[in-house]
Amino acid sequence: MTGAKGQLGSEIQDLSASVPSDFEFTDIEELDITSMDDIREFVSSQTFDTVINCAAYTAVDQAEKEEDQAELINKKAAQNIAVMCCEQKARLIHMSTDFVFDGTSHTPYKETDKPHPVSVYGQTKWAGENAVLKHGDDVVIVRTSWLYSSYGHNFVKTMLRLTQERESLNVVFDQVGNPTYARDLAGAVLKIAHAEKFTTGIYHFSNEGVASWYDLAQAIVDITGADCQIHPIETYQYPTPAKRPPYSVLNKAKIKNTYHLQIPHWRESLQKCLSLL
Numbered sequence: 001m002t003g004a005k006g007q008l009g010s011e012i013q014d015l016s017a018s019v020p021s022d023f024e025f026t027d028i029e030e031l032d033i034t035s036m037d038d039i040r041e042f043v044s045s046q047t048f049d050t051v052i053n054c055a056a057y058t059a060v061d062q063a064e065k066e067e068d069q070a071e072l073i074n075k076k077a078a079q080n081i082a083v084m085c086c087e088q089k090a091r092l093i094h095m096s097t098d099f100v101f102d103g104t105s106h107t108p109y110k111e112t113d114k115p116h117p118v119s120v121y122g123q124t125k126w127a128g129e130n131a132v133l134k135h136g137d138d139v140v141i142v143r144t145s146w147l148y149s150s151y152g153h154n155f156v157k158t159m160l161r162l163t164q165e166r167e168s169l170n171v172v173f174d175q176v177g178n179p180t181y182a183r184d185l186a187g188a189v190l191k192i193a194h195a196e197k198f199t200t201g202i203y204h205f206s207n208e209g210v211a212s213w214y215d216l217a218q219a220i221v222d223i224t225g226a227d228c229q230i231h232p233i234e235t236y237q238y239p240t241p242a243k244r245p246p247y248s249v250l251n252k253a254k255i256k257n258t259y260h261l262q263i264p265h266w267r268e269s270l271q272k273c274l275s276l277l
């Protein structure tokens with residue numbers, strides 16, 4: 001597995017520790033996946049039957065001024081991994097994002113909907129999907145959204161801190177999507193990795209339910225009892241370098257039916273994550 005120290009990678013490590021498995025966990029210190037030579041050297045002495053690519057450039061705003069670096073990791077490195085999997089005859093589970101969509105839909109995005117990213121991050125992730133599909137053989141791509149975890153930096157941890165420090169906060173209410181607990185996603189990814197039948201293709205995974213960033217912040221206050229007023233504001237009142245899709249709700253019917261998944265509601269999962277923090 002690549003990106004082992006990220007949010008998803010850390011959750012996969014935690015979950016797989018409780019069952020016998022022979023995963024090899026790598027992050028950039030062990031293996032820089034932008035280098036095909038390093039990848040070939042890494043796999044020269046061992047064989048893999050499944051590779052999970054959690055490594056990515058995920059700094060959405062920073063990507064607007066670091067396009068080359070974002071493309072190197074999200075497209076070129078993803079392609080490297082797909083080529084290596086082909087050579088090894090290994091299955092590949094590659095992670096992608098709801099930010100491949102422009103957010104103009106009014107109904108949950110299906111895998112068959114055409115991507116149209118509105119940010120550099122989204123463009124490079126979509127380019128990565130295409131590279132993986134072109135160069136890979138046995139590939140599952142899982143698009144997810146609004147990821148948070150007790151590991152790493154994310155909106156939930158930032159809000160948890162700010163709602164304890166401040167009397168009031170302004171949070172955007174006109175961007176709507178699916179908050180996703182990386183631990184639930186990790187469970188789904190491991191289920192796919194261990195599935196008897198590896199059904200290739202693109203899949204959408206997020207927690208059930210729908211929320212705005214405002215709803216998510218308010219839920220954190222409700223659960224923690226923090227003494228902080230959350231005020232809804234519009235996107236234009238909180239300008240960011242990268243444009244975000246105003247609506248990126250994902251339709252999860254395909255992954256639920258194919259891999260027999262039961263997905264918890266985002267509030268239930270948020271509560272579980274907050275209890276760890």
Ligand SMILES: NC(=O)c1ccc[n+]([C@@H]2O[C@H](COP(=O)([O-])OP(=O)(O)OC[C@H]3O[C@@H](n4cnc5c(N)ncnc54)[C@H](OP(=O)(O)O)[C@@H]3O)[C@@H](O)[C@H]2O)c1
Pocket residue numbers: 002003004005006007008009027028029031032033034053054055056057058073077095096097098125143144145146147148152
């Ligand atoms: N975070 C979200 O809200 C979100 C939403 C939708 C989809 N996703 C997707 O879900 C997946 C997992 O996201 P995440 O939040 O777990 O990401 P993350 O926390 O940013 O972790 C990514 C990991 O990849 C590592 N990495 C970066 N460049 C690398 C390289 N060249 N070689 C090897 N490792 C490298 C990073 O190391 P450094 O930290 O040292 O750079 C980091 O440990 C990604 O594909 C992401 O695009 C994320």
